[in-house]
Amino acid sequence: xxxxxxxxxxxxxxxxxxxxxxxxxxxxxxxxxxxxxxxxxxxxxxxxxxxxxxxxxxxxxxxxxxxxxxxxxxxxxxxxxxxxxxxxxxxxxxxxxxxxxxxxxxxxxxxxxxxxxxxxxxxxxxxxxxxxxxxxxxxxxxxxxxxxxxxxxxxxxxxxxxxxxxxxxxxxxxxxxxxxxxxxxxxxxxxxxxxxxxxxxxxxxxxxxxxxxxxxxxxxxxxxxxxxxxxxxxxxxxxxxxxxxxx
Ligand code: 3SL
Numbered sequence: 159x160x161x162x163x164x165x166x167x168x169x170x171x172x173x174x175x176x177x178x179x180x181x182x183x184x185x186x187x188x189x190x191x192x193x194x195x196x197x198x199x200x201x202x203x204x205x206x207x208x209x210x211x212x213x214x215x216x217x218x219x220x221x222x223x224x225x226x227x228x229x230x231x232x233x234x235x236x237x238x239x240x241x242x243x244x245x246x247x248x249x250x251x252x253x254x255x256x257x258x259x260x261x262x263x264x265x266x267x268x269x270x271x272x273x274x275x276x277x278x279x280x281x282x283x284x285x286x287x288x289x290x291x292x293x294x295x296x297x298x299x300x301x302x303x304x305x306x307x308x309x310x311x312x313x314x315x316x317x318x319x320x321x322x323x324x325x326x327x328x329x330x331x332x333x334x335x336x337x338x339x340x341x342x343x344x345x346x347x348x349x350x351x352x353x354x355x356x357x358x359x360x361x362x363x364x365x366x367x368x369x370x371x372x373x374x375x376x377x378x379x380x381x382x383x384x385x386x387x388x389x390x391x392x393x394x395x396x397x398x399x400x401x402x403x404x405x
Pocket of ligand 1: 188190191192193229231232233242261262263264265304
């Protein structure tokens with residue numbers, strides 16, 4: 159018998175308002191590259207990541223002495239410590255620290271999920287950890303794709319579909335929205351070679367122009383970490399820390 163839980167996918171932030179957030183965990187996705195970079199930062203031992211939407215907010219934090227990453231249109235903003243490449247967060251220098259991050263789409267999407275019961279960060283780099291953990295929860299799931307400037311993008315929907323594909327094997331998810339089904343079908347078309355599947359996508363082309371092929375490959379590599387970053391107030395923390403704070 160099919161269970162009571164629902165899966166929905168917002169293919170872009172503009173469609174998020176239409177999602178039913180009742181008893182739901184929101185999974186925020188920005189595969190290229192914000193959520194991949196955030197997972198890498200936690201794997202490197204960062205204590206918190208503070209996602210902010212504007213450069214102005216990022217500057218305010220910088221004045222207070224925070225380490226700050228800032229990206230717009232794929233490029234690092236001058237004057238900040240990091241951009242948005244996952245490789246820049248593979249460093250001991252962030253262990254035990256807070257990093258503030260602002261990116262074109264990803265950090266805005268994370269902030270849009272603040273009112274949900276729970277919001278977590280997903281990427282191909284933590285796909286097994288996040289899929290298994292979601293499956294253990296008695297919750298509906300809403301995937302929020304960051305997209306590009308309010309529009310659809312292929313890579314975030316592909317990731318949503320990859321997780322829907324795994325979750326839908328469990329009968330507890332009795333209701334998949336049409337967008338969840340569409341993302342799964344998309345993933346089933348692409349799963350043999352996601353890198354090739356994305357070759358004509360807008361952001362992959364944009365990143366190629368910026369010479370970021372290495373980052374694309376990294377962001378499409380599964381299971382490089384088991385961390386699950388969770389929004390706690392205005393900060394992302396490790397799932398374990400979030401659960402301790404609720405105990
Ligand atoms: O849109 C975003 O938030 C970024 O991830 C875009 S980029 O990959 O850094 O270009």
